Amino acid sequence: MNSRLYNSPAGKVFDIFNYVMLGILGILTVLPFLYIIGNSFATEAEITERSFFLIPKVFSFSAYEYIFSSSTIFRSIGVSIFVTVAGTLVNLFFTLTMAYPLSRSDFWGRNVMMNMVIFSMLFGGGMIPTYLVIRGLGLLDSYWALMLPGAISAFNLIVVKNFFQQMPPGLEEAARIDGCSDLGVLWRIVLPLSKPVIATFALFYAVGHWNNFFSALLYISDSDKWPLQVMLRQIVLLSQASVGDMANMDPNFVQPPEQSIKMAVIVVGTIPILLVYPFLQKHFAKGVMLGSIKG
Numbered sequence: 519m520n521s522r523l524y525n526s527p528a529g530k531v532f533d534i535f536n537y538v539m540l541g542i543l544g545i546l547t548v549l550p551f552l553y554i555i556g557n558s559f560a561t562e563a564e565i566t567e568r569s570f571f572l573i574p575k576v577f578s579f580s581a582y583e584y585i586f587s588s589s590t591i592f593r594s595i596g597v598s599i600f601v602t603v604a605g606t607l608v609n610l611f612f613t614l615t616m617a618y619p620l621s622r623s624d625f626w627g628r629n630v631m632m633n634m635v636i637f638s639m640l641f642g643g644g645m646i647p648t649y650l651v652i653r654g655l656g657l658l659d660s661y662w663a664l665m666l667p668g669a670i671s672a673f674n675l676i677v678v679k680n681f682f683q684q685m686p687p688g689l690e691e692a693a694r695i696d697g698c699s700d701l702g703v704l705w706r707i708v709l710p711l712s713k714p715v716i717a718t719f720a721l722f723y724a725v726g727h728w729n730n731f732f733s734a735l736l737y738i739s740d741s742d743k744w745p746l747q748v749m750l751r752q753i754v755l756l757s758q759a760s761v762g763d764m765a766n767m768d769p770n771f772v773q774p775p776e777q778s779i780k781m782a783v784i785v786v787g788t789i790p791i792l793l794v795y796p797f798l799q800k801h802f803a804k805g806v807m808l809g810s811i812k813g
Contacts, residue, residue, distance in 0.1 A: 556572045557777060558781035558785050559574050581779050581782035582782050591783070600661070609670070617675050617682055618708060621680075636672070659737070664733050677715075689707055725791055729791075
């Protein structure tokens with residue numbers, strides 16, 4: 519019956535409609551990024567003459583030479599990588615170690631803690647109380663201020679907890695017969711079977727840390743500790759294109775147009791997270807669906 523439906527004229531029209539719509543959405547998604555890449559390689563004359571183009575007539579690498587002529591971008595990239603890696607590890611540690619006991623039906627106080635988690639999803643302290651807490655803890659101008667406030671996402675915690683609850687209880691019972699403690703069950707049995715979920719939420723957390731600029735804007739006043747996204751904001755929104763060092767350049771080097779510098783910095787800020795995604799993509803849909811079936 520299903521094959522007849524797929525092969526019917528209505529089914530073919532539906533397939534064509536889907537292909538066209540997905541093709542249009544795909545083009546609309548990729549087009550802005552192609553525009554940014556094209557502009558990052560364009561000369562000032564071409565940017566002035568053409569209002570919109572994807573492929574420049576003359577490729578110029580001057581914008582990339584300029585932004586990499588100083589240590590500013592390298593330092594910001596290093597800070598972003600450190601905050602992303604360390605912050606993701608902090609997120610996964612707290613999320614997994616809290617989700618596992620909450621998934622156990624014999625855990626004392628489980629319902630109270632779950633209600634507190636759900637309460638935190640509905641009501642937040644707000645920006646000013648959070649800032650006061652960060653300041654009171656002495657975390658201002660510290661990378662911990664970028665990692666600890668969002669160490670656990672309530673939504674992610676609930677999905678991971680649900681995934682742990684779906685595991686056959688016989689696995690845990692067999693591990694306990696073999697002498698495993700609670701931590702042993704978590705480390706040797708639960709976590710190895712949870713790789714899709716761990717990979718999925720590692721990607722969620724990593725993308726969040728990589729793109730997060732607002733926390734650094736609030737809590738980090740030392741420009742040497744700014745992550746790449748704050749540097750990108752300074753260049754794109756505030757037109758502070760002095761990210762390069764003309765003193766290190768060839769005397770005949772002409773500073774590239776501000777537009778190309780902005781686009782080049784955006785490309786540099788986007789590529790690392792795009793390179794990570796394909797390695798985790800195969801776990802992405804599977805991990806989310808596994809943990810979202812049961813309530």
